[in-house]
Amino acid sequence: MTNRLADATSPYLLQHADNPVDWWPWTEEAFDEARRRNVPVLLSVGYAACHWCHVMAHESFEDAEIASFLNTNFVPVKVDREERPDVDAVYMEVTQAMTGHGGWPMTVFLTPDARPFHAGTYYPPAPRPGMPSFRQLIEAVSATWAAQPGEILESASAVVEEISRHASPLPPSTVDANVLAGAVVSLLGEFDRRNGGFGGAPKFPPSMALEFLVRHHERTGSVEAVSMATATADAMANGGLYDQLGGGFARYSVDASWVVPHFEKMLYDNALLLRFYTHLTRVTGSARYERVARDTASFLLRDLRTAEGGFAASLDADTAGVEGLTYVWSFEELGSAAAAFGVTAEPNFEDGKSTLRFVSEPGEEVRAALLAKRALRPQPGRDDKVIASWNGMAIAALAEAGAFFGEQSWISAASEAASLLASVHLVEGRLLRTSRDGVAGPSFGVLEDYGCLADGLLALHQVTGSIRWLDLACGLLDTALARFAVPDSPGAYYDTADDAEALVRRPADSTDNASPSGASSLASALLTASLLCGADRSSRYFTAASEAVTRAGLLAARAPRFAGHWLTVAEALVAGPLQVAVVGADDMRRASLWAAAVAHVPGGSVVVAGEPASVPLLEDRPLVDEGPAAYVCRGYVCDRPVVSVDALVTSLTANTP
Known part of the structure; x- marks a missing residue:
């Protein structure tokens, strides 16, 4: 039997359509049901490529006894974080406040009016030190709800009040040449001089901070900035984070030296990194960086392109339930090629297998033969929904890289993706966030969708000269300025539109994390558009971009690792684009x-x-x-x-x- 997720457009929700858990999608009807039955809501948030989401699903949500208890005592609601980033953002803030950390799967218990009162992430099937089993957790929550409903409701109200207290925009603060130089100094203090990148394990590709460092070097000639960028680019491209056979980057490295990745491949990471390696090639002339850029573009076009011309969200970390099965090799399997890929008789992964690294050039014939052999293995699943913002990043990257490397087919692919977004996602001037198989999903676009897609369309306008893309981009920017701005706070923006579904708090996060924040992506597109559009918009867009950067000034000065995209926009402003x-x-x-x-x-x-x-x-x-x-x-x-x-x-x- 299938549950209510069977008609979803999200591959993640469809993964749970056959669970014995009687899942509901995030709808008002689900909360009406919780009110009718006077039971709490179990909110479970994840995404299709998430390894631990799969693990928890198999251990708990496929268990008939656990499912029966959930169905009787809760209204279970399943959310794809990529389809509903607004829901994810609100309750991730709660989870981090309550537990000190966050991640997926995210497990939150809500009152029937959607106020959170308990939160966590993954829960195992059996208790572990300091962590109850999932069965123990849901039994304890259910018992407390039955015995002390008043206290739970009071606690939930206090949680909502607390997160709302911290929702005010940052005060304006100038971002000038001194602030940008200070950001480089701060990054230098966090730089891993041995391994490249910033901080320790797990280590994520710092795409936007690297882009800032390249732009800062271009403007000032800073040796420190370009040295951090090239050292990190080398370490990432030479390690297991990078697919040495097929191109493209995994989500992150579990170790500090980039050797063993978490194998999921995300569209946004590869779009951002394609753009970065293209720009770094322009600055350095490096043939190695050009090779990485070209192979990353090939990965996007070969493995993530959909039949409709868009780009799929991700490839799974797991293959047939085993993480990395497609990608790792034994010493014996590689034979004489082992040395070129840094593989020895001592494996660096699991079950006698190793990830591949770049030690020396194995030769095209060797690489092609191994890639053909790998193609015969089981392949990771693909989340083939098309996300507006992530496709905007891919459009920008392919357009710029195609122009720089003289690859017209990349520009054509970017144009096809833009046409899909324009015909399927754009309805009466408003964006829908996702589609699958050419059919739009139910969720409205958030600020990052407007900013990133506008940015991509502006890049496409420049390389094609087509006025169509400029007009569409300006229309998106006009809508974003009208619908997402925080009243009486110039330069501040909410992540959801003024007519979007009301949540317990209207999300507004200006931090650049794995991808640009909605506000920084909007600022970037506004600045670019101010140089390209007619006089009727130019001044208004430039002022809006400048105000947005100023509103993020304190973030850029105090936490540059989490303001990389803001800093790239500020570099352009200081340089005078x-x-x-x-x-x-x-x-x-x-x-x-x-x-x-x-x-x-x-x-x-x-x-x-x-x-x-x-x-x-x-x-x-x-x-x-x-x-x-x-x-x-x-x-x-x-x-x-x-x-x-x-x-x-x-x-x-x-x-x-």
């Missing part, structure tokens, strides 16, 4: 000028080519001697137009540190 307009017919000279601009502009710049007046940036830019010309502007000051590649490169590099 550079604009290159290449006007003229589509001929070899225009193509050469455009390619030279793409190859030499620093991060945060905009480059557009096309016929004069075809898009706003090209207006009032006449041809020179009836042929193509390039106009270079910094802030509101423009150089004389140039017609040769050498002159353009000289203009672009004149102020390079």
Whole structure:
């Protein structure tokens, strides 16, 4: 028998559709049922690629006795955190406040009006030191609800009051060149000089902090900034975190030296890292970084692209219930290739197997043969829902990388993904967050969807010259400014729209975590759009971007590891974003000028080519001697137009540190 999740569009919810637990999706009807029966709600939050979510599901939610107890004494509600990031954010804040840590699966007990009174993460099937079994937990919660309902309701009210007390926006604080230099110093203090990256195990790819360091180096020439970026790029790409055969990065490393990954592969990580390695290639000219960027793009197109042209959310950490089964190798299986991949008779993983690292180049034939052999193994499951914000990141990365490396097929893939988002996710100017098999899901877009998708569309506009993408991006930004802004707090934004479902608290988290926060992604897109759109919007967008960065100033100054995307936007503001307009017919000279601009502009710049007046940036830019010309502007000051590649490169590099 299936439960109420059978009709869901979320693969994670569908994974639980055959559980004996009588799951409800997150709906008002579920809470009506809890009120009718006067029982608490068990909220279980996870996602399809989550290893420990699978473990808890198998141990507890597939157990008939546990399911029977849950069905009798609770209304069980299952939520895909990727589909409902607003629900996840509110109750993760509660979980972290109550337990001092968070993670998935997340297990929260709610009153029938959705107020939390007990929270945790994974619970085992048998008690462990300091941790009850899941059966013990649900029995204790049920007994307490029956015996002391008044105390639980009072406690739940206190929890909601406490989290609401800390919901005010940060006060404005300037982010200038001194703050940016101080952020580099702070990052240097947390930098792992032996292994690269920041902090200890588990170690996550610090994509946005690395992007900031590259931009800071471009503006100032800082050796410290680029050294941290390249050392971390080397360590990640040479370790087990990176798929040495198929390209692409795993979610994180369980050790400090990047050797053993947690094998799930997320779209947002790989989109952010593709963008970073592309930009690092531009700065360093490294063939190794180019190879990593190219192989990561190939991974996106080969393994995550959906039939409709979008990009799937993730690949599972597990294969056939075994973590990493697809990816690890024994010394004997590798034979003469073992040394190139750093594999010895002493395994570094489980069951006599090892992850692969880059020690020396094994050769294309060897890599291809091993990849073909791996393809015959069972493969990890794929969560093939399309998420608006994550696809926005992929669109931006493929558009920029395609332009820089001269790969038109990557730009075409980005355009197809954008077309899918425009036709399926965008309804009467409002975004829906997810789709699957070309069918939109039920959840409305949150701020990060508007910011990241607008950012991707703006990148696509620059590399294609199509006004369609600019118009769509500006429409998204107008909606975001109107629907998500915190009243009377310029630069502050909620993560949900003013007409979204009311939760116990309206979430507003400006911290950059695994991916850009909604507010920082919006600020980035606003700044870029201010350089590309017409005069009717330019000043308004620039002011909004500046106010947003100022509102995040204290975060950027005090916790730069968690403000990486904010810092990249601030770098562009301090530098005065550079604009290159290449006007003229589509001929070899225009193509050469455009390619030279793409190859030499620093991060945060905009480059557009096309016929004069075809898009706003090209207006009032006449041809020179009836042929193509390039106009270079910094802030509101423009150089004389140039017609040769050498002159353009000289203009672009004149102020390079």
